[in-house]
Amino acid sequence: MSEVAGTRDPSLVEVGAVVSARRFTWLRTTLVEAWRLRVTKIGALIVLFMVLMATFGPLIAPYSPTELVTTSFGPPSTEAWLGGDSIGRDVLTRVLYGGRTVITLAVAATSIGMVLGVTLGLIAGYARRAWDETIMRLLDVVLSFPQLVLTLLFVSILGPKLWLIVLLTGVSHAPRIARVTRAATVDIAQRDFVHSAESFGVARRRILFGDILPNITSPLLVEFGLRLVYSIGLISALSFMGFGMQPPAADWGLMINENRQGVLLQPLSVAVPVVCIAVLSVGVNLIADGLDRVLGGAERDTGAG
Amino acid sequence: MATLTSAGPPAGTEHEVVLTVEGLTIVLDPSGVNIDDEVSLLIRQGEVLGLVGESASGKTTAATSLLAHQRRGAKIAGGHVTIDGRDILALSDAELRDVRGGLISYVPQDSSASLNPALRIHTQLMEILEAHDFGASSADREARLAEMMAEVLLPSDAAFLRRYPHQLSGGQQQRVAIAMAFANRPKVIVLDEPTTALDVTTQAHVLDTVRDLTRRYGAAALYVTHDLAVVANLADRIAVMYAGRVVETGTRDELFDRGQHPYTRKLLSSIPDITGERALQGIPGWAPRPGQRPTGCAFAPRCDWAIERCGEEFPPVDGPSAEHRVRCWRWREVGSQGAEQDVQLRDKGLALCETPETQVISVRDVIAFYQKKETLHGIDATLCERRCLSLVGESGSGKTTLARCIAGLHPYRIEGDITLRGRPLERDARDRSRAERQAIQYIFQSPYSSLNPRKTIRQILAAPLKVFFDLSRDEMEDRMARALEQVALDATLLNRYPEQLSGGERQRVAIARGLAAEPTVLICDEVTSWLDVSVQAAIIELLAGLQRDMGLSMLFVTHNLALVRSISQEVAVMNEGRIVEFGLVDAVLDDPQADYTKKLLSDTPTI
Numbered sequence: 001m002s003e004v005a006g007t008r009d010p011s012l013v014e015v016g017a018v019v020s021a022r023r024f025t026w027l028r029t030t031l032v033e034a035w036r037l038r039v040t041k042i043g044a045l046i047v048l049f050m051v052l053m054a055t056f057g058p059l060i061a062p063y064s065p066t067e068l069v070t071t072s073f074g075p076p077s078t079e080a081w082l083g084g085d086s087i088g089r090d091v092l093t094r095v096l097y098g099g100r101t102v103i104t105l106a107v108a109a110t111s112i113g114m115v116l117g118v119t120l121g122l123i124a125g126y127a128r129r130a131w132d133e134t135i136m137r138l139l140d141v142v143l144s145f146p147q148l149v150l151t152l153l154f155v156s157i158l159g160p161k162l163w164l165i166v167l168l169t170g171v172s173h174a175p176r177i178a179r180v181t182r183a184a185t186v187d188i189a190q191r192d193f194v195h196s197a198e199s200f201g202v203a204r205r206r207i208l209f210g211d212i213l214p215n216i217t218s219p220l221l222v223e224f225g226l227r228l229v230y231s232i233g234l235i236s237a238l239s240f241m242g243f244g245m246q247p248p249a250a251d252w253g254l255m256i257n258e259n260r261q262g263v264l265l266q267p268l269s270v271a272v273p274v275v276c277i278a279v280l281s282v283g284v285n286l287i288a289d290g291l292d293r294v295l296g297g298a299e300r301d302t303g304a305g
Numbered sequence: 306m307a308t309l310t311s312a313g314p315p316a317g318t319e320h321e322v323v324l325t326v327e328g329l330t331i332v333l334d335p336s337g338v339n340i341d342d343e344v345s346l347l348i349r350q351g352e353v354l355g356l357v358g359e360s361a362s363g364k365t366t367a368a369t370s371l372l373a374h375q376r377r378g379a380k381i382a383g384g385h386v387t388i389d390g391r392d393i394l395a396l397s398d399a400e401l402r403d404v405r406g407g408l409i410s411y412v413p414q415d416s417s418a419s420l421n422p423a424l425r426i427h428t429q430l431m432e433i434l435e436a437h438d439f440g441a442s443s444a445d446r447e448a449r450l451a452e453m454m455a456e457v458l459l460p461s462d463a464a465f466l467r468r469y470p471h472q473l474s475g476g477q478q479q480r481v482a483i484a485m486a487f488a489n490r491p492k493v494i495v496l497d498e499p500t501t502a503l504d505v506t507t508q509a510h511v512l513d514t515v516r517d518l519t520r521r522y523g524a525a526a527l528y529v530t531h532d533l534a535v536v537a538n539l540a541d542r543i544a545v546m547y548a549g550r551v552v553e554t555g556t557r558d559e560l561f562d563r564g565q566h567p568y569t570r571k572l573l574s575s576i577p578d579i580t581g582e583r584a585l586q587g588i589p590g591w592a593p594r595p596g597q598r599p600t601g602c603a604f605a606p607r608c609d610w611a612i613e614r615c616g617e618e619f620p621p622v623d624g625p626s627a628e629h630r631v632r633c634w635r636w637r638e639v640g641s642q643g644a645e646q647d648v649q650l651r652d653k654g655l656a657l658c659e660t661p662e663t664q665v666i667s668v669r670d671v672i673a674f675y676q677k678k679e680t681l682h683g684i685d686a687t688l689c690e691r692r693c694l695s696l697v698g699e700s701g702s703g704k705t706t707l708a709r710c711i712a713g714l715h716p717y718r719i720e721g722d723i724t725l726r727g728r729p730l731e732r733d734a735r736d737r738s739r740a741e742r743q744a745i746q747y748i749f750q751s752p753y754s755s756l757n758p759r760k761t762i763r764q765i766l767a768a769p770l771k772v773f774f775d776l777s778r779d780e781m782e783d784r785m786a787r788a789l790e791q792v793a794l795d796a797t798l799l800n801r802y803p804e805q806l807s808g809g810e811r812q813r814v815a816i817a818r819g820l821a822a823e824p825t826v827l828i829c830d831e832v833t834s835w836l837d838v839s840v841q842a843a844i845i846e847l848l849a850g851l852q853r854d855m856g857l858s859m860l861f862v863t864h865n866l867a868l869v870r871s872i873s874q875e876v877a878v879m880n881e882g883r884i885v886e887f888g889l890v891d892a893v894l895d896d897p898q899a900d901y902t903k904k905l906l907s908d909t910p911t912i
Contacts, residue, residue, distance in 0.1 A: 191755075193757040196749065199712055199734045200768055202772060214759035214760075
């Protein structure tokens, strides 16, 4: 489209830059408002703590994650505060190392799911009719497999590769995200400002990402939080089942698997990674909950418009 | 309607006062911001008091407090509401349940939301009679129920009563709500804009019903509305509210003929006049929202009469008589000026344009569908150069469908020809050429929906400029500033978001966006229906001026016949997907030929 090419005029890029700074203002107001709620504050502190632990944990860890420090399932001692694991490595050190993978993989997988799901949902919700039906029914097929089964199916065929796990987790999120996106898009696509853009002849792609997407960020932000929780669980589960991180890597999910035979001898070797996964999930969930309250409330207030 | 024009005071001279409101003050709860400030009203038996105000004037909040009800976040901070000697605000919850629906009842704005969709009409009506122990037996109640249905001119046969609310039309639903309100023969009835969502014809019937019932039962009615034309035909006395305060009260004639407050005067000249004898004049600016109201008289910033004192101190209650009260420092001076009677100048020698060269848009034998249903049945219409054609009809008449067909926004099947300067137009705007898309600009009904809430005014105005022109950044800024200037807005608004603007300002931005494309045809779809009357008048003035000065051809879609004379030269009346009458405005309105046009004219409330 020749008229769209005109917008690539370099002089306009600056206008765009000013604009994105303003859109950021809206996001910031939302975050500030969410921060006022106690749930968000607690959630954010938890997540912050877990992220800091995962990032800087390895720096303060007393040993190397593969170093044999005590006996197999050695009890807590002054050398190993949280005791030893199945082959005598330090549980504390391995917990400090083991968060990185879960968090990065979960964030990456969720992001892939968001990009896929949001794009498909926007197209389905805006195009309606044949495209809508085709996309949503195909996604229903994906949706009919439990997420874990879907991922296991491919991992067991193609082997436990990290990129594959991230990709599959993302793909398995896409249908749910697409549903949320589609529902929000259908509502926004009926608004007159979309018709106005259509009457000017603005390109469909620009209407989708320029006009509609900024108006559905609220439900998507909440959805991102929720999907992140599921990603953490799913990736930990895969590691637990031996399809995720491979020994001798330190990973919370993997630790639970390695140490489960000694759960009675050295309960901390299983309990600590379990608690870490749980606390991280709860923290993310609380943030999503807080955002939902702020954004949901705002949507209801302006619902008439 | 013969009955519509005969709204004199009720028979008999001195009726007892049923309802008094004294010094009612309502605040927002944590902030303490005033919504209503010292509102005082009184209504006598059999009398209708019209409570008139624009949006955010606090009229609905004041009205619901007569039932001791406040919306969430609002709190009554002072004052008394007395009905029949009982202090309503002092009642306990149990007593209130007894009083509401019995002594005092309420008809909400949107009856479809107030009727329970899961209950049959009979069940709902019976429920309110039973709740207040009406009559001695269920036979009594059944008799009353049949009587109620007759009163609101609805059938009372078993088949009708077995219906659910969604099986009734909007007018029927509102009648059921009115029947419920009058069920227990209340002393006071509060009607909160009950006809806003209805067509003029249905509105006329509902207003008749309200007046009849008020008389018959000697109830005191408070009729809340933003539409002075409606109360002109209904109310005995009128109270005008502005920014949470009652600025003037008096009988209908006192206010309409000898209004003493500048706001009342201005409001009257904002009302479109179907006879076209009075020029339409808007009030600059808009009514302030709670929390943004200036000190002193809140109207002062928009008032031609304002003096220094107005900005400092809110004037006390004063006025020419005990019944006609005004709150204005200069009411004597305002009142001594006769009402302005500008006669609108119209070129009487105007003729219908028939020559093909002057035709900009031509619609020939257009049939349009909504999904699979045919909604336009063979439309022929012509829009000429430098002319404004009004397209008038009730909801469902197909007027918006036709406008959208021309704009290329109708998503379903269209047959027939729509041409722009003789060249056929594609059905979908996307398939039209850039020049064609630029030539026809569409202004949408609701400025709350037509401006993207996540974009600044700058981005909104940039959209047509980017698509239609290749401009440098400076040229863009120039064009935007000029577009805003054309609609009398300041260029400083460019960095704002739509939610930071008032409804009138938003609609101006939407118009500026259309103008920025430099169109030859402007299609305005009910562009004032979401706006207050004073703002509506200002927008109409603006559009009429733009059309004249820029030589635009304009298609003005409206349901309000009274607006037609203020803006257009030609009018087409639509009903059920057909144009039933077309001609010059004066010819059609002075001497309507089609029965439908006649009915529409007689149902349109006038002052």
